[in-house]
Amino acid sequence: MDYSFHSLQYTRDVPRLLDFLHGQEMGYPRFDEWLQRTEHELIAGYKQVIIAESDRRVVGDAIFQPHKEIPPLLEIKNMRVHGEFRMRHFGGFMMRQIEIYAREQGFHGLIGDIRADQGNVKNFLIAQRFTEAVTLSLYDSSVPDTVMVKFLKAKESDSLLSRIGKVEGLITLIPTQKRLRILR
Numbered sequence: 064m065d066y067s068f069h070s071l072q073y074t075r076d077v078p079r080l081l082d083f084l085h086g087q088e089m090g091y092p093r094f095d096e097w098l099q100r101t102e103h104e105l106i107a108g109y110k111q112v113i114i115a116e117s118d119r120r121v122v123g124d125a126i127f128q129p130h131k132e133i134p135p136l137l138e139i140k141n142m143r144v145h146g147e148f149r150m151r152h153f154g155g156f157m158m159r160q161i162e163i164y165a166r167e168q169g170f171h172g173l174i175g176d177i178r179a180d181q182g183n184v185k186n187f188l189i190a191q192r193f194t195e196a197v198t199l200s201l202y203d204s205s206v207p208d209t210v211m212v213k214f215l216k217a218k219e220s221d222s223l224l225s226r227i228g229k230v231e232g233l234i235t236l237i238p239t240q241k242r243l244r245i246l247r
């Protein structure tokens with residue numbers, strides 16, 4: 064047993080992370096395109112990542128960035144733990160580190176979206192004290208998604224919640240191709 068959690072330390076971490084991400088196609092449209100952009104944005108430092116390793120093998124990741132439309136929120140774009148390593152609090156640990164970073168940087172909350180029927184992921188996020196903000200179809204008109212949030216500053220939560228509802232609602236009105244670019 065040799066576990067470690069770290070941010071992007073070396074450029075060589077990028078292909079190892081991308082290999083792990085490649086194996087986890089989750090049915091989102093244009094996942095490959097998103098991966099390509101993610102590679103550049105990680106190197107540029109716009110997206111950040113926590114990489115979980117076991118015996119020098121990537122077994123989990125958490126990718127996050129400031130929300131494009133609501134900058135006081137830090138958005139979790141991707142989080143995955145390899146099946147063999149689930150339910151060992153790897154996910155919870157990475158989320159906690161993101162939250163600490165968000166507090167240090169002055170963000171007012173964390174946000175992420177999941178497929179509405181992913182009950183297990185919702186339970187994970189609820190265990191991390193996230194709540195449901197709004198459910199609407201973000202990526203594919205036939206599949207509903209749920210936007211989950213965790214507010215870090217109680218005073219701001221009501222105004223942020225209504226902003227999230229408005230912004231995400233407006234995003235669904237944008238043509239799909241352009242919308243995917245904004246969202247992912």
Ligand SMILES: CC(C)(COP(=O)(O)OP(=O)(O)OC[C@H]1O[C@@H](n2cnc3c(N)ncnc32)[C@H](O)[C@@H]1OP(=O)(O)O)[C@@H](O)C(=O)NCCC(=O)NCCS
Nearest residue numbers: 142143144149150151152153154155156183184186187190
């Ligand atoms: C969601 C995911 C990242 C959770 O990672 P994990 O390391 O297994 O989660 P943890 O062990 O930290 O779980 C913490 C708590 O969340 C809850 N939880 C996690 N997975 C759960 C599940 N499948 N069903 C119910 N509750 C769950 C539990 O309460 C758990 O605490 P407990 O073990 O004390 O009961 C992982 O299951 C995964 O990679 N899923 C597929 C990818 C995905 O959908 N990612 C989107 C995440 S935003």
